[in-house]
Amino acid sequence: xxxxxxISDQSKRTRGRVGRVSTPHGEFDTPAFMxxxxxxxxxxxxxxxxxxxxxxxxxxxAYHLWLRPGPDLIDRFGGTHEFMGWDGPILTDSGGYQxxxxxxxxxxxxxxxxxxxxxxxxxxxxxxxxxxxxxxxxGADIIMAFDDCPPAIDLGEGPVSQTRLKLQAAHDRDRxxxxxxxxxxxxxxxxxxxxxxxxxxxxxxxxxxQALFGIVQGGTDEDARRWSAERVTNVELxxxxxxxxxxGETSEDIARIVRLAAPLLPDAKPRYLMGVGYxxxxxxAVCAGVDMFDCVLPGRNGRNANxxxxxxQIRLRNARFAEDHEPLEPGCDCPACSPSAGRPASRAYIRHxxxxxxxxxxILVSLHNLRFYQRLMTDLRATIASDDWASFADRWPSAxxxxxxxxxxxxxxxxxxxxxx
Numbered sequence: 561x562x563x564x565x566x567i568s569d570q571s572k573r574t575r576g577r578v579g580r581v582s583t584p585h586g587e588f589d590t591p592a593f594m595x596x597x598x599x600x601x602x603x604x605x606x607x608x609x610x611x612x613x614x615x616x617x618x619x620x621x622a623y624h625l626w627l628r629p630g631p632d633l634i635d636r637f638g639g640t641h642e643f644m645g646w647d648g649p650i651l652t653d654s655g656g657y658q659x660x661x662x663x664x665x666x667x668x669x670x671x672x673x674x675x676x677x678x679x680x681x682x683x684x685x686x687x688x689x690x691x692x693x694x695x696x697x698x699g700a701d702i703i704m705a706f707d708d709c710p711p712a713i714d715l716g717e718g719p720v721s722q723t724r725l726k727l728q729a730a731h732d733r734d735r736x737x738x739x740x741x742x743x744x745x746x747x748x749x750x751x752x753x754x755x756x757x758x759x760x761x762x763x764x765x766x767x768x769x770q771a772l773f774g775i776v777q778g779g780t781d782e783d784a785r786r787w788s789a790e791r792v793t794n795v796e797l798x799x800x801x802x803x804x805x806x807x808g809e810t811s812e813d814i815a816r817i818v819r820l821a822a823p824l825l826p827d828a829k830p831r832y833l834m835g836v837g838y839x840x841x842x843x844x845a846v847c848a849g850v851d852m853f854d855c856v857l858p859g860r861n862g863r864n865a866n867x868x869x870x871x872x873q874i875r876l877r878n879a880r881f882a883e884d885h886e887p888l889e890p891g892c893d894c895p896a897c898s899p900s901a902g903r904p905a906s907r908a909y910i911r912h913x914x915x916x917x918x919x920x921x922x923i924l925v926s927l928h929n930l931r932f933y934q935r936l937m938t939d940l941r942a943t944i945a946s947d948d949w950a951s952f953a954d955r956w957p958s959a960x961x962x963x964x965x966x967x968x969x970x971x972x973x974x975x976x977x978x979x980x981x
Contacts, residue, residue: 577944583771584701585641595854596618597618599625600640617650621655623686660710673685696764704834707803708756710746712813715740723808773800775792785824797829805833807835815848818833843959845962869888869889876925884911889928892932948971949963950971
């Protein structure tokens with residue numbers, strides 16, 4: 561087996577569990593938040609700093625590395641671990657999400673996806689076999705099947721947003737007979753995802769060194785999710801993922817679908833929720849039994865002057881921080897709030913860096929946000945062991961909405977175990 565997974569603790573009030581995934585490049589603890597290093601780098605952060613903030617596993621993106629510098633070059637370096645100088649575990653996404661998020665410039669059919677390169681405009685063809693070849697050459701420890709990611713929801717009325725624009729592009733691309741049929745699109749995606757998964761497994765050239773995960777689709781339709789979960793898990797693999805979430809749904813819909821889908825995946829194998837997300841969504845998924853997460857939010861928000869704190873987010877460009885002497889989060893042990901030398905950077909100073917367009921500002925807030933997420937996961941692992949969800953809610957109020965109400969109230973009142981709710 562390319563990886564092993566051991567569960568060391570299980571909550572008695574939720575489905576949350578603590579475990580450890582072992583890979584050819586080391587181990588990581590679960591529940592785990594995987595830091596996103598799309599192009600074989602976490603923007604503005606060195607590998608030494610990644611270790612300092614507690615990152616154990618990094619995510620690369622096969623689509624973007626396919627475009628630049630190319631999988632053959634990475635292969636000649638000995639794989640992405642050698643290329644980027646990271647000696648810990650790495651996971652690669654397959655390109656399936658980009659087929660959804662870049663629907664305005666690609667075309668999808670039964671055999672694969674034709675992309676227009678965002679680098680030079682060339683037309684490029686990705687199939688399950690091409691995705692496997694790319695990921696085999698990149699050399700990540702965990703690789704993802706190439707799947708058909710449909711819009712999670714039908715496009716209704718709503719304000720213009722980046723999410724809505726992506727939904728509209730996907731709907732426009734997938735129109736048949738002049739209109740978009742959401743139920744038909746989910747069915748096509750589910751059936752295609754299974755066929756592509758079987759092709760991925762057949763094409764996977766390094767199963768002894770790289771663990772292939774299958775992906776469950778189905779949007780927010782519960783029957784479609786059950787159908788997909790049953791068939792994806794019938795293909796024997798080292799792990800499984802829940803895909804097609806956090807692409808337009810509400811937090812309530814994300815939690816509902818994850819509560820449904822997670823228990824349908826094998827208990828003895830790691831479960832990965834792709835692209836999620838906000839702390840409350842992560843907590844809800846952990847309580848549903850999910851083990852692995854990734855999201856661009858910590859870095860992206862950090863580069864845009866938005867710092868995560870237990871109460872939510874602070875937007876540092878706001879004028880009220882112009883003379884704020886406090887660090888980003890008092891008590892945080894990140895390099896911005898608790899540097900190894902000198903005093904913490906004040907909110908006023910960091911705001912000045914952003915207003916002056918100094919690169920140190922995005923670096924400091926990104927480091928803080930990345931550390932925030934690792935602290936959250938560390939506390940979640942401890943809370944699963946203790947089942948003290950009420951105290952967790954006190955420490956992480958912005959994430960508390962993800963805790964099942966029965967687990968929270970039982971913990972607050974000191975009641976006996978309420979079962980895996």
